[in-house]
Amino acid sequence: MSCNYNTKFYKKNNPQKNERFGYHFVQSFLPDDHLTPEHVHEIGLKTMKAYLGGSAEFIIGHL
Incomplete structure (x- = not known):
């Protein structure tokens, strides 16, 4: 619920055409x-840090 609310809030208050979310x-x-x-x-951590650096937050899940 919280994530869904935050996404709607972000998109509503920061509309940009063709934005990658x-x-x-x-x-x-x-x-x-x-x-x-482990x-x-x-x-996964090393891959995401190499790709995104410090420019974004990320979530890692495993199945």
């Missing part, structure tokens, strides 16, 4: 990679 990244690994959830998290 977000990105969605997917990283996949093979079972043969034998990675722990290692996968570390890889």
